[in-house]
Amino acid sequence: MSGLEARGLALGHGGRTMLAGVDLRLASGEMVGILGPNGAGKTTLLRALAGLAPPMAGSLALDGTPFARIADRDRARAIAYLAQGAEVNWEMTARAVVALGRLPHRGHPKSRDDETAVAEALRQADVPHLADRSCATLSGGERARVLLARALAVRGRFLLADEPVAALDPLLQLRTMELLGSIARAGSGVAVVLHDLSLAARFCDRIVLLAGGRALADAPPAVALGDAPVAEAFGIDVIRHLHDGETFVIPRRPRAPPIARSSDDRPSP
Amino acid sequence: MSGASRTVPERLLVPALAVAALALTAASVGIGYAPLDLTAAITDAWAGRNTPEALVLLELRLPRAILGLLVGMSLGLAGAAMQGLLRNPLAEPGIVGISGAAALGAVLVFYFGTNLTQLTLPLGGIAGAALATIVLFALAGRGAGTTTLILAGVAINAFAGSATALALNLAPNPYAALEVVFWLMGSLADRSLAHVWLAAPLMAIGWLALLAAAPGLDALTLGEDTATSLGFRLSSLRLWVITGSALAVGTAVAVTGAIGFVGLVVPHLLRRLVGSRPGALLLPSAFGGGVMVLAADIAVRTSGIRPELKLGVVTSIVGAPFLFHLIWRLRRRMT
Numbered sequence: 001m002s003g004l005e006a007r008g009l010a011l012g013h014g015g016r017t018m019l020a021g022v023d024l025r026l027a028s029g030e031m032v033g034i035l036g037p038n039g040a041g042k043t044t045l046l047r048a049l050a051g052l053a054p055p056m057a058g059s060l061a062l063d064g065t066p067f068a069r070i071a072d073r074d075r076a077r078a079i080a081y082l083a084q085g086a087e088v089n090w091e092m093t094a095r096a097v098v099a100l101g102r103l104p105h106r107g108h109p110k111s112r113d114d115e116t117a118v119a120e121a122l123r124q125a126d127v128p129h130l131a132d133r134s135c136a137t138l139s140g141g142e143r144a145r146v147l148l149a150r151a152l153a154v155r156g157r158f159l160l161a162d163e164p165v166a167a168l169d170p171l172l173q174l175r176t177m178e179l180l181g182s183i184a185r186a187g188s189g190v191a192v193v194l195h196d197l198s199l200a201a202r203f204c205d206r207i208v209l210l211a212g213g214r215a216l217a218d219a220p221p222a223v224a225l226g227d228a229p230v231a232e233a234f235g236i237d238v239i240r241h242l243h244d245g246e247t248f249v250i251p252r253r254p255r256a257p258p259i260a261r262s263s264d265d266r267p268s269p
Numbered sequence: 270m271s272g273a274s275r276t277v278p279e280r281l282l283v284p285a286l287a288v289a290a291l292a293l294t295a296a297s298v299g300i301g302y303a304p305l306d307l308t309a310a311i312t313d314a315w316a317g318r319n320t321p322e323a324l325v326l327l328e329l330r331l332p333r334a335i336l337g338l339l340v341g342m343s344l345g346l347a348g349a350a351m352q353g354l355l356r357n358p359l360a361e362p363g364i365v366g367i368s369g370a371a372a373l374g375a376v377l378v379f380y381f382g383t384n385l386t387q388l389t390l391p392l393g394g395i396a397g398a399a400l401a402t403i404v405l406f407a408l409a410g411r412g413a414g415t416t417t418l419i420l421a422g423v424a425i426n427a428f429a430g431s432a433t434a435l436a437l438n439l440a441p442n443p444y445a446a447l448e449v450v451f452w453l454m455g456s457l458a459d460r461s462l463a464h465v466w467l468a469a470p471l472m473a474i475g476w477l478a479l480l481a482a483a484p485g486l487d488a489l490t491l492g493e494d495t496a497t498s499l500g501f502r503l504s505s506l507r508l509w510v511i512t513g514s515a516l517a518v519g520t521a522v523a524v525t526g527a528i529g530f531v532g533l534v535v536p537h538l539l540r541r542l543v544g545s546r547p548g549a550l551l552l553p554s555a556f557g558g559g560v561m562v563l564a565a566d567i568a569v570r571t572s573g574i575r576p577e578l579k580l581g582v583v584t585s586i587v588g589a590p591f592l593f594h595l596i597w598r599l600r601r602r603m604t
Contacts, residue, residue, distance in 0.1 A: 047494065050494075050497075050498050051497070051498070052494050052497050052498060072500040072501070072502060073500040074500075075500065076498060076499050076500030077500070079498070080498070081494070081495065081498035083491070083492060083494045083495050083498075085492075087491055087492035087495070088490060088491060089356040089489070089490050089491075089492070090356075090490050090540075090545035090546065090547065091545050092490065092544060092545050092546055093544065096544065096546055097490070097491070100487055100488060100490065100491060100495075100499065101499075103484055103487065103488050103499045103500070103501075104499055104500045106484060147491070150491070150495075154499075
């Protein structure tokens with residue numbers, strides 16, 4: 001059984017259920033979008049797939065081997081994880097940050113490839129010109145691209161990216177989605193958390209739609225982002241626009257009556 | 270803090286600092302209150318002759334110089350590692366309470382000890398550091414986060430500080446209290462080779478633990494989730510850094526008393542030269558710490574101020590302005 005697989009995944013935090021029985025299989029060469037409203041469990045699912053959060057119930061396996069039987073370093077070489085936000089605690093250069101992606105490979109025969117991998121990751125993420133700049137002096141978008149390059153430098157067989165386009169302008173959003181797509185076509189399995197329905201519909205092979213910790217749909221975009229599942233997950237109506245064979249899904253208006261949302265998302269009075 | 274243009278290759282800086290530390294160790298042997306014919310002393314000591322020259326070298330000069338190097342390296346290395354672990358340039362080895370507890374252990378020996386040998390005092394300090402480490406992990410738990418660790422350290426520091434004050438308060442006579450206060454100020458004077466033999470192995474194990482943590486500290490730069498995704502267990506990383514610091518710094522405090530600011534200032538100064546990658550800062554900070562403590566110890570002996578200034582007082586007086594400077598920089602960056 002090849003691929004990264006979660007079965008019946010359940011996770012909670014502080015008495016609150018974050019995921020309740022989610023199945024997901026990420027195969028090599030495919031790009032899966034993980035979508036859902038705030039608090040749906042997208043980040044929790046991605047963290048679990050990366051081995052960062054041990055599940056309360058269910059199983060996680062890499063190529064059929066349970067996570068518990070895989071050494072941390074082997075898992076780290078196979079699965080690259082790009083965290084949400086852009087945390088860089090020290091004022092390191094972009095190149096030094098990207099090189100951190102090679103840490104799981106230290107002492108490994110291939111470690112001589114480190115410089116090549118770093119240079120290629122910088123190039124893929126379109127940031128070689130920033131290599132010697134301190135991360136403290138970069139804009140939010142530049143920093144996001146450098147951190148994407150850091151994840152690419154791992155050269156994992158799977159790439160899990162949590163909202164990689166959140167801080168980016170429209171051009172860089174498109175470039176990033178194209179890059180992730182090309183990485184999937186080159187043979188890696190890519191899972192990406194997104195909020196943009198159009199980007200998901202256009203670039204992902206499959207969509208896992210989460211709401212309230214459950215998967216409402218796990219299907220190609222045309223099915224998973226259909227009117228009914230989108231209305232159920234997000235409580236919105238969408239406009240669908242077909243252009244050059246690609247579907248653009250644009251949020252139009254909230255459905256009335258407004259759905260009850262989890263207390264975390266309620267604005268403070 | 271670290272532009273690429275200012276980054277000195279590690280392979281140049283570490284040897285340079287190591288040579289400087291060894292040169293200052295040699296200089297420290299050459300400096301003292303009693304006039305000493307070094308050549309005669311070394312020849313006599315080598316031949317095993319118990320001449321006054323050989324005794325001054327073996328019992329006074331050499332222990333002081335070697336301990337200066339060892340203590341400085343321990344403080345610098347542990348400071349850099351602790352800053353990396355807590356991801357905060359204001360962290361220093363004492364923040365988790367181990368130094369305070371080591372000082373308390375030694376003070377309790379002062380207080381209750383009746384039949385003191387020269388090693389009873391440092392052994393008390395080491396016991397204090399060991400106990401504090403156990404309490405720290407018991408309080409914070411193995412999976413503790415950074416905040417819990419710091420809070421546990423604050424609690425241990427508060428307890429150790431108040432218990433030390435209590436011991437001073439209840440001191441049988443002013444002279445005993447004064448003796449404790451002077452010891453707490455930190456000094457390399459009047460230590461023997463027995464102190465070196467006691468401290469060196471414990472410190473060396475501590476250094477190895479801290480150096481082994483380097484890749485994990487690098488990964489932690491990008492946050493706990495990313496570090497875990499890169500194959501590091503945070504609980505193990507914390508265990509290595511805190512146990513290593515306890516061994517290195519706990520022993521340092523037990524042998525010499527509290528020598529402040531070295532662990533804070535040295536990594537801060539070197540970060541401008543080596544860049545901010547925490548793992549790359551460890552070895553330079555170790556040798557830098559050795560340089561700072563040895564230079565300060567040479568200064569107290571050559572300054573001409575008598576009675577001799579305590580080493581901890583000098584490092585703090587020199588170190589405090591750097592802390593002001595650091596806070597000033599941080600504030601400017603935030604506004």
